[in-house]
Amino acid sequence: MKRMIVLIFLMVIQFTMDGQFNPEDFKAMKFRNIGPAGMSGRVTAIDVDLSNEDRIFAGAASGGLWLSVNGGISWKPIFDDQSTLSIGAIEINQSNPAEVWVGTGEGNPRNSVNVGGGLYKSIDGGKTWKLMGLKATKVIHRIIVHKDNPDVVYVAATGSPWGPHPERGVYRTTDGGKTWDKILFVNNLTGPADMVVDPSNPNKIIVGMWQHQRTPWDFTSGGEGSGMYLTYDGGDNWKRLEEEDGMPKGDLGRIGLAFAPSKPNIVYALIEAKENGLYKSIDGGASWSLVSKKNIGNRPFYYSEIYVDPGNENRIFNIYTYISLSEDGGKTFRQIADYGNAVHPDHHAFWISPSDPSFLLNGNDGGMNISRDGGMTWEFVDNLPVGQFYHVGIDNEFPYNVYGGMQDNGSWGGPAYVLRSGSIRNSDWQELMFGDGFDVSPLPSDSRYGYAMSQGGNVGLYDKVTGRTQFVKPTHPDHKPLRYNWNAALAQDPFNDCGVYFGSQYVHYSTDCGKSWQIISPDLTTNDTTKQKQAISGGLTIDATNAENHTTLLAIAPSPVTEGVIWASSDDGNLQITQDGGQSWNNVASRLPGLPSGSWIPQIEVSHDNAAEAWVVANNYRRNDFKPYTYHTSNYGQSWTRVADDSQVDHFVCSIVQDDHSPNLVFLGTDGGLYISFDKGKNWTHWSEGMPNVQIRDMKIHPREGDLVLATFGRAFWVLDDINPLRKMADNGIELIDNDFLAFDTPDAYHVSTRSYEGIRFNAQGDFNGDNRWMGGARLSLWVKPGDMDDKKEKKKKDVLVKVTNESGDTIRTFKRSLDDGLNRIYWGLEEDGIIFPSRRERKPDADLPGGMDVLPGTYKLHFAYNGNMDSTMVEVKMDPRIEWKVSDLEAKRQIMEDYSQIIDQARESWGKINKAKKTLKLIKGVLEVQQDTSKVDMLKHLKELTGDLDSLETLYFNPQGLKGIQRNPNNLSSVLGGVRRYVNSSWGVPGDNAMNTISRARIETEKVTSAVTSFFNEKWTPFQEKVREMKIDLFSVMEEKQE
Secondary structure, three states, X not given: OHHHHHHHHHHHHHHHHOOOOOHHHHOOOOEEEEEOOOOOOOXXXXXXXXXXXXXEEEEEOOXXXXXXXXXXXXXXXXXXXXXXXXXXXXXXXXXXXXXXXXXXXXXXXXXXXOOOOOEEEEOOOOOOOEEOOOXXXXXXXXXXXXXXXXXXXXXXXXXXXXXXOOOOEEEXXXXXXXXXXEEEOOOOOEEEEEEEEEOOEEEXXXXXXXXEEEEOOEEEEOEOOOEEEEEOOOOXXXXXXXXXXXXXXXXXXOEEXXXXXXXXXXXXXXXXXXXXXXEEEOOOOOXXXXXXXXXXXXXXXXXXXXXXXXXXXXXXXXXOOOEEEEOOOOOOOEEEEOHHHOOOOXXXXXXXXXXXXXXXXXXXXXXXXEEOOOOOOOEEOOOOOOXXXXXXXXXXXXXXXXXXXXXXXXXXXXXXXXXXXXXEOHHHOEEEEOOOOOOEEEOOOOOOXXXXXXXXXXXXXXXXXXXXXXXXXXXXXXXXXXXXXXXXXXXXXXXOOOOEEEEOOOEEEEOOOOOOOEEOOOXXXXXXXXXXXXXXXXXXXXXXXXXXXXXXXXEEEEOOOXXXXXXXXXXXXXXXXXXXXXXXXXEOHHHOOOOOOOOEEXXXXXXXXXXXXXXXXXXXXXXXXXXXXXXXXXXXXXXXXXXEOOOOOOOOEEEEEEXXXXXXXXXXXXXXXXXXXXXXXXXXXXXXXXXXXXXXXXXXXXXXXXXXXXXXXXXXXXXXXXXXXXXXXXXXXXXXXXXXXXEOXXXXXXXXXXXXXXXXXXXXXXXXXXXXXXXXXXXXXXXXXXXXXXXXXXXXXXXXXXXXXXXXXXXXEEEEEEEOOEEXXXXXXXXXXXXXXXXXXXXXXXXXXXXXXXXXXXXEEEEXXXXXXXXXEEEEEEEOOOOOOOHHHHHHHHHHHHHHHHHHHHHHHHHXXXXXXXXHHHHHHHHHHHOOOOOHHHHHHHHHHHHHHHHHHHHHHOOOOOOOOOOOOOOOHHHXXXXXXXXHHOOOXXXXXXXXXXXXXXXXXXXXXXXXXXXXXXXXXXXXXXXXXXXXXXXXXXXXXXHO
């Protein structure tokens, strides 16, 4: 009985293992990061190895941890496999720089803040990471490693801004992170905003505790929990500093702290209070006095940090909207980094070299900057692609373009790939509108024009060519106030090229590209006036930037199937649908099972086949609920199925897209990366192979090319080329990959013309190089079922034999490629079997023929044979749509190439005679050298003469061997024959007289050379053959003698 149970169990395990999607087996489907990096993203933390200041760590708000080992020339992401890419703090153990601590969760609680998932440690310089706990703290803003005992580490856990929770406070470990003690806690709304240690006394620590809370409609900084705390014994005991110690009267807010390294008795503090001020202590933090209230910052909730020159206690850097410098201990400041010297504003991270204080590193909302002269001039790091995109748009150009708006970095458009040598560069991207960027939507009929947005409902109709932007933000006809979200709703009408929808609390519709608008809905939000006080949001310091605008529309989604069916959703939990173009609306939010009332509903994905079908993404993390909420309806919202919860998805959901071709194929964009379903949302798999676990705010599938395009909030744009393999699995069931061998559908392939480099050819490692697509022909996707580990150890790579047949069934191309387990991507170059040119290199008997003439446009079948398995697929070959061409011209060109092939055959045949003769002479020479015969002297002399003749004939084909230096001889036959290809192949039409001249010359030169070869063999080689026969050489005895 036990044996039967075990057998059944093993059968179940095998069944569950078979037919499962493992992203590692699909690593050949490579995600491409296309940028841009010219406008980067928020850098929140920096630390440097003091024993090697070329080794720099930089952390992004939501883009992960990056390492440079060459002083900032090039960067590498080293944290992408972790569950969160939001970096709040970096601390290197300077006594052992291989040990690096990273706290996750950004400590600047703006409306788009990303929280994290604990504290990480690396003991190998960032190659590998281990989660050391504190996962529930959500935000870690500071880390201190005890300089004398690195097993003692202090962590400032600011905590989630989205609600009260008890995990906030200061933590300490004394065993290298194995266990943790909370050593400072105030209340559930208060966490450390800053924490600094006395450089001369590692047990003396000052902490600025900050009471704050953010809601979807408000932010409050300050309260009774805020204050400054001081310990002299490593955190066993703390003293809260009061008004008698120099603290400001009343409630305090955020506090930024800095010791003067050269004189640790001097400490500076930026303190948010009723009146914000810069304070100074001259007794190590025990007592304080006000220094200045001027030029010290304007948004303390977002930036409240101050840094002191390691060698000069009076030289202070204050980083806020700009970077300001004081030379007199904070009494006066002057700006050294602002719009005037083209440095992005809003600064969050700073580092000053202790050995050379003129060496500065700065992190801001636009990325990272480096100064080598104390901040007078700056170099922008333009190869750090950590942009935070809210949306993605696409057009149908060739190549197609990708569009989107970035947090605090404008709206941009650029190519998904370039038909040019090299990579995608920052210069390929065009800014379309400034400000905090959001949705960008090109017009379907002419991508020269489109809509771009900035915060608070600002929207413009741009012209990419002239740069002109027409402001088209809707106004109310009765001049009533309109409420626009920070990230307002925008959608184009699928039935009217100039029709566009825009959302305030109403749905606005324009038929003339935004010149005029009509309101086609009532207020579709809850219109809760208690949540409409954004003008006084901020707490101690007002911060009203449209970020807290509430009771507004977030998404509008018109059906592309049935005109008049429109969905709309709000930031306060409403989900509305109209089926009559806006005359009546139905709120179906209450039918969403398990969704808390008032949740944020940022995205609606409508079906392209069924007007009744839609997908809805909701999230509630802005109220400290980080569960995933995603729903599906097929009856206009009358009933819903929850298709994503925390049983399969580990992160809250931001976006969803359903494939038009294979409705079962659905992608989910979450705070922790990409998920995929092959069964319409019943089951989900996290896809982290080759794709960082970054928040994905929006997704599109390109209708022509079948690419998945991702807008990430922290790592710019990514593209997954050709999802046809995933489509086939969704259509036929995941069990499809139980096949030993399989060929997936092949996308259309293009004969394309590509440009050379632009701007810089050899750009070395200091520039951004976005991943370009390989355009070398038809992309073929082949599946080989992975074996178990034992099989893999014994298994040798096998080749697949590929045969290409035309519409007549003729085999026109045959080649082999090596395959790995899992999905493979190989290419057919859209050519026929070619001809073999004369060459000194010996061809292997089983070598593939080189590629030959380009195939004509049409349909081709590819046949695959692999390890006893057979399969096939079809491909449609097309011409570059940017180029005018005629079939008759291409056919004429083919005929010319066939004539050219005959010339090559003639040249190769004559070269073959020379090559064979040289081998024969070498063999005979070996025989003669061991033969005991006086006649060999004359024969060896003859051999030498013949070898010289053959060498002379060889130089008619190629450059001399062993030549010192470089020689490019345009007159040898190899150069003449090769020149024909340059002229003929570069022609899209019938080759002109110039090209025909090269063929004429090739024919004449070939005839000359072959005539010389023929003369040699008739006049010299034939008599030589007779002499050799007369010598009656015993080849076998010679071979025995040579072996001895």
